[in-house]
Amino acid sequence: MDAIQQTEKQIFELMQKLSELRKQHRGDAVPNYTFKSLDGEVSLLELFADRERLLLIHNMGQGCRYCTLWADGFNGFVPHLESAMSIVLVSKDAPDVQRQFANSRGWRFRLASHGGGDYIREQTVLPGEGNMPGAVVYERDGDTIYRKNSCVFGPGDIYCSMWSLLGLAGLGEADWTPQFNYWQRPQKLDDGGANLLG
Template identity: 45%
Template sequence: MKYVDATRRLAEHRDRIAALREEMRKMQDAIEPQEVADYSLATPQGEVRLSALFGDKDDLFVIHNMGASCRYCTMWADGFNGVYDHLASRAAFVVCSPDAPAAQKRFADSRGWRFPMVSHQNTSFAADMGYRAENGSHQPGISVFRRDNGRIMRVSDTDMGPGDAFCSVWHFFDMLPGGAGDWAPQFKYR
């Protein structure tokens, strides 16, 4: 297919994706929120309640991260670091993993991450939110919560994985001949 024809067709696909995202946005607004418990999570400074993570915001993003052993979750978190200020201007934002708080801090410091982290280690939080498989493995995703008259309501969630809308790396690679191919993220490159 000629370049001009292909780019026109790709633009049409992108327009359809944008229209579908608008439909999804409307559906999202119509979801009946799910009340959740005020979980106790861990930080290097001690326990913190889910309700405290909102700070002065009404909305809270919780990133379900598989921890320092996952190269993919690390790549996503590296990207969140770049948009953290933008996200935090609208809603509270925290990354939550099964790693112990001290291990989280060491890893976050080594990556230069600026966002807050909490540990759900020894809690049912990840499982209750649907981000722990029956075999015990943790799964990546995002839960969004809203404060509502003293209650914590989950208003949306989605899983994460290669090609999703939350990691631009895949979308850049989609523009290359052969896409990502057999590429996989690494903790360090050379």
């Protein structure tokens, strides 16, 4: 085995250890927070639907290219994730703004807005940081909700496969920044290209 393969093996073993620790962990009980949706007010318990587990993706909103990258990547997993737990993307954006942006990206997530209120201040994924991107898994036991595990999203993390694929090419988070769109100027513009921005 060369150094790369050895390192990959170590990472795999650490990931297995991390999964086992998370499996055994059960956090503190949390309040039944309320959110806004296109259908009106909805509680944290209602977001579980008929499931015992809820994955809440903390998204900073439509103004964040990085949060958009993570959600774009997770979108393909929605049906798979929904076979195991309820999944909802939350952000500070108003429900109509969330839906419009989600539709423009082809996202299939259920959406809810925390509006920057108590939920995101008290359930942030990084203590001391309010609207930080990440995810929280909650478990319910009757009407009691427990915060099982959480994670922070950031460039180079293990939750966005883009970083691993860039890494295969020898590129890191300092070499690439996500964009909302990737337009490349054609060699010849039929309209002459006057006043072109970008």
